[in-house]
Amino acid sequence: MTQKGVDAVVAYLDVAATTRVDPRVAEVVLHWMTEDFGNAGSRTHEFGARAKKAVHEARSFLASTVGARTEEVIFTSGATESNNIALLGLAPHGEQTGRKHIITSAIEHKAVIEPLLHLQDTRGFEVDFLEPGPSGRISTEAVLERMRPDTLLVSLMHVNNETGVIQPVAEVAEKLRGTPTYFHVDAAQGYGKLPLDLTAAIDLISISGHKVGAPKGVGALVTRRRGWDKVPLSPIMFGGGQERKLRPGTLPVALVMGLYEAARRFEQKRERWERDAQAMRERMLTALGITRFRVNGDAGHSVPHILNVTFDGLNAEALIVRLKEQVAIATGSACTSASYTPSHVLTAMGLPTEVATNGLRFSWFPDQVGDFDPQGLAETIARMQPGATPGT
Template identity: 80%
Template sequence: MSAVVAYLDVAATTRVDPRVANVVLHWMTEEFGNAGSRTHEYGAQAKRAVQQARSFIASTVNAKTEEVIFTSGATESNNIALLGLAPYGEKTGRKHIITSAIEHKAVIEPLTHLRDNRGFDVDFLTPASSGRISAQAVLEKLRPDTLAVSLMHVNNETGVIQPVAELAEKLRATPTYLHVDAAQGYGKVPGDLAAPIDLISISGHKIGAPKGIGALVTRRRGWDKIPLEPIMFGGGQERKLRPGTLAVPLIVGLHEAAKIFRDSHDRWERDARAMRERILQALGTTRFRLNGDPTHSVPHILNVSFDQLNAEALIVRLKDQIAIATGSACTSASYTPSHVLQAMGLDSDTAANGLRLSWFPSQVQDFDPTPIAQTIASMQPADNGA
């Protein structure tokens, strides 16, 4: 791949930080023990490393060490949280769940399964045109039989931050559990996740860790555990909620990536905002629409639609200069209008042609958006003032 291609798709995945890669390799080739092996030092070392990682990840969201279980990523965490709560809902007659129409498919599809196959009533709330769900809109939908609310932290297509901390404080006094898919927000907006959220899904590969590792935070309410039941069986690891041999190298990699991101967060945020301003300034020479509320957004994600330009044609035209996407990597092969932009009330043409630009500033330090903007402007038909 050409070295001149600027990678602007970190919302899909990030490059593994070289420091993280070195740690992962060490735990693959040197200290390679199974954390479940009790009879030798290799296993004891692995177990200590996992416990240190668990404790650190817990500290980043103001949770207890024992409240963190390791998974393969946010998709698995979402499934354990939502499908794992379902039996409790069925036993107690609480089969109502509130979510939003802008969730990732990793939340929408498990909830659709519960609705279509297990008789759950699921409310999919639509956001304002800003892309934000109001906490009040969620609270107005609460019923005596509401088992859970599932609301993402940061939208993966627009970068809009949802009011999960506000909602957590208000739901804590109710029997309704709050699940937050924090795949895009973990590490970036850390204060929100310190709120009393019951269930938090984390993905490592959004912050420089390898793909295939994540976590689920299951925060107690006082002495009461979240009443989750496993959706897989065999071995009893991770408090029987996620059985299977622990991926020690990946867990240690997540630990290292989370430490690096925490320590560099202030600089990351400052530089990401500066890059955002440079991109928007350059795009001022084009006719574009910014999709999503800029006052409630993470600094490193932009979603834009360009007047009279097809997004796929634009991606092809720019593929030798920048790597960008139309939206979620999980659904990008379908070439259908974004369900997120449609839920925001945007017209079908805008929803079908939204482009997502997302970056880590340290990886695109020399990126100049001006030539990209010039190419886009040259592709747009002349504005006749109509």
């Protein structure tokens, strides 16, 4: 990677944490910050009118990508806020109707787990945390087995942020169709890379912009009407009533337009991106063949750009330090990277403590790795493993 401010030797293999903003997206953001800088809520002049029209266009496009109506897109600061609005916002309806049972998985992002623990600890909700087993994939049958008459919500992520394993959200959605149980999908890692359609009985989808080349600080919560009935969300913040009163505050028009441009560009290149990302995965696995390693998660149900591995006999943190002049990688979610405890995802998969503690996540976009050659990386790792022949 050869951009200003980043060592050209270091290959960026941590796009699951964040992606580089596409330079053309940055140009769009700058335009809406410095030229068409109006407030979308201003009604008395052309600056506001242009901003309002642009936001409507962005909202309409994002809705089209997931099969929603334009008015069903709520702009937020990202998937964490979207998750909180969805989960905490639905809680009052559960309290009013006596439906206080929620099903989720133990491998969710903390932005889902923590709000649900809050509901459990302070408001009397009962939360079932399903464990996926070694595959890292929650089964539809496990969800259905936990369903009850008082089940308010099922919340499952689209793609796991540590392993890249794709969860069976379409199957679960079909099974929930026609039931009173709402279905929320955290699509932070999947949006743009895999199709996801609200018409498949998904009620709520959380989107994060900085996973697809948009700036940090913008995302969306997309909701689906059931006939004439909206998802009964109550606000968790209060203000000027923007975004259907569910996300008050002045819309960051420049960031919204950045998300729009990034999503639009990603949709145009998705097939090529998927092909190139898969080719990179195959190169990585072939190169790592000279090491002793295991892939964590079901490779048959994974996105092509995330690979979680544990190297026999090697400490993950020590390996990251050793490799920092070659690659930028992580042990898991950037939101919990300050913690040296075993990955909650790998632990929930039932993997041994040594494996769960030392899992490494490689994640890439083909256009953000430059001329990176995984062979050199693999050779460095092989030399570090116990029993390696000196000089090899």
